[in-house]
Amino acid sequence: MQPPRRRWCDLPEPAERRRLREQWGLSIRQVAAAFGVTPATVRSWEYGRSAPRGRRKEAYQRFLAGLAQHGGMPRPSATVRGV
Numbered sequence: 001m002q003p004p005r006r007r008w009c010d011l012p013e014p015a016e017r018r019r020l021r022e023q024w025g026l027s028i029r030q031v032a033a034a035f036g037v038t039p040a041t042v043r044s045w046e047y048g049r050s051a052p053r054g055r056r057k058e059a060y061q062r063f064l065a066g067l068a069q070h071g072g073m074p075r076p077s078a079t080v081r082g083v
Contacts, residue, residue, distance in 0.1 A: 009053060010057075010061055011057070011060070011061060011064065012064055012068070013048075014045065014046055014047055014048035015046075017045060017046045017064060018046040018047075019060075020064055020067040020068060021046070021067070023067070024067055028042045028043060028046075031063075033055055035052070035059065035060065035063075035065075036056075037052075037056070045060070
């Protein structure tokens, strides 16, 4: 018997996506601008209604992994540009 597959493979659970963004003091608009999507799209990602695809998914994975890796202490110069 195989283990259950995660709904959005390789991404944290939707609630964790939101928690990481909020922990770093980033707004939905900031994340949306960095990824070239609307704030509504980021909200959909964070509530599990949709997930990014292709290159955008890869970039979002790296972005979230970076936030998680650096823990709860955001750097003063932290930015999402260039993700």
